[in-house]
Every structure is written in C-alpha cells, then in structure tokens.
Amino acid sequence: MMNNNEIDESIAGPINCNACKSSRHSFYIATGAMMSQDDSRSFTFHRCDTCESVFLINPVQEEKLHSYYTENYLPYRGANAWGVYAPFVEWDDRLLNTKRVNMTLRHVQKTDDIHVLDIGCGKPDFLAKLSSMLKVNAVGVDFKAAQWDDPAYKNCSLIEGDWHTTELNYSFDVITAWHYLEHDYQPLETIEKCYTYLKPGGTLIIEVPMYEGILQKLQRETWQGWHSPRHLTLFSLRSWKKMFPDKQWQIVKHHRYGTLSAFTLWWLGRQERKKIQWGGSMQHKFWSLVVWKVLLSPFFLLEKLIPMGVQIIIVRKK
C-alpha cells in the first residue's frame, strides 16, 4: 500500500500534459484506485487546455506501479478467473484477436514476409493469430512475460523488458499498440521510437480508451478508461494531430470505436461502482453478465455510430 509521501514526490516539479507538453490545464475528475482493494488513495486527472487530453497529475512512481498489478488486476488472471465458464471467455478473447488481425490486415500494404511489432503484447495471441495467417516476422515486447512458454507462441520473438530501453534489430512494416499508450509514462518518446523503427510507408495502429464518449459521461468516476493509477493519459481527438505532425506522419484513419467491446468496458465500470472483490472468482458473475449483454445489445450494437469510449488511430510514416 502506498503512503501520501509518494504522491508528493511524484508530483514535484512542473506538470505538463503528457500528449503535448502544455503547462496549461485544469481539474477534470478525481477517482479512487480502480480494480484494486486499495481505497486509501485518490487520483486526480487534469484536462489540457491546449490539446484537450486528460492526464493523471499524481501518478504512482513507475517503479512502484507493480503494487497495482496484483491478483486484483483481472486481465492478468485471464479466462481462469471465470472458473467453469473459462471456455466462453477464451472464445471471446479469440474474437477480440480476430478483430485486431482484421483491422491490421486492412492497413498492411503487402501480405507476405512482413515485420510486425506489438508493443505491450501481453499474452501474444494477436501476434500468434496473425502469424498463423501470413508469413510474418512477429515481435512482441512487454514488461512482463505472460504464459510465453505456450507452444502457440513458438513463431513469435518475445522480449521481456521496458519498451523504452529495448533495442531491436529490425525495421517494421506495422507496429501495433493495443491498449498500451494510455499506460505509457512517455508516450511522445514512444511515438518517436515507433517512427525510428518503422519503414517508410509503415503503419502504426494504436487503440486506447476515449474519454470523449458516452460511457465516461454516464459512469464518471467508475468509467474503466481511467483505470487509475495504471492509465496516465486519455488522448483526445485533438491530440492526435499534435502527436502526429504532417511533416512525419499521415493520419490514415481515426475510428471512434475499438476492437475492445464497449459493453465490456461498461460492465467492468458497473462492477467498480459495486466495489466488488476483484481478486475473487468471477464465476458467479457470468450469468448476470450474459443477461446484461443480451438486454443492452440493441444499444451496444450502435457502438460504431455513437462514440462510446474506445478509439483507434491509424497513421503512416511518410
């Protein structure tokens, strides 16, 4: 558990927007620690006057963040957290990775012998699926190996460590970052590094939460896009133009929806509001989740028309 001194240390000095470095910003929202049993801390997000991104002004020091990646962090437990219903959750994961592969294939300019890097690859099912469909040289980087000894990943080169200090020996046709950049303490450095590692004409695909969507307005402090203190920056629509200047990048597409379903984000926010024990089994919640999914399906079917809380930006290196 953290103490308040650590908050003071981490906010010492001038605070600038993570997306555009502007020092002009003001209070937007305060939340507790999410997907966590630590209720002693409050996290404050400011909104940048210049680029409209929202960012955490009192982050946990990066080297101490591991205290928030415990058994309470549901994504780490994967399908097993759902007990006998794990196969349904695995099926849903496969669907998610199929969406990611399809999104990637829509934007690759060749389909043979491509070099793909996935930053924050986690359990690298996306890379494994892509490798099963194309001749791909697949590289994944994550600060923590997640079941990487599984034979399903034998064709992927996986690197455990900090992406910011990882040296790679390739140039890439495609770099993907599925829900990575909002966790990044230096997102502008990451974009610069992606620029260096992309081939000319190479594509960068980034999916992140979007606070300018209906779910944040409905759920406010319990919206899972905050995910405090793991998420540092909620990028605005306006920030992308600043982060990807015309000189270097062409913005190919911006989708106001993601591969991650908006319903999942909503349901997790509902659990946050109910203050559930995140470290416990989720098995008993399965049927309630299914009922909610069916009841709300007419609304969530509109997720490509009404911005709900996820976005994808696709840019090309000039």
Ligand SMILES: [Zn+2]
């Ligand atoms: Zn800004």
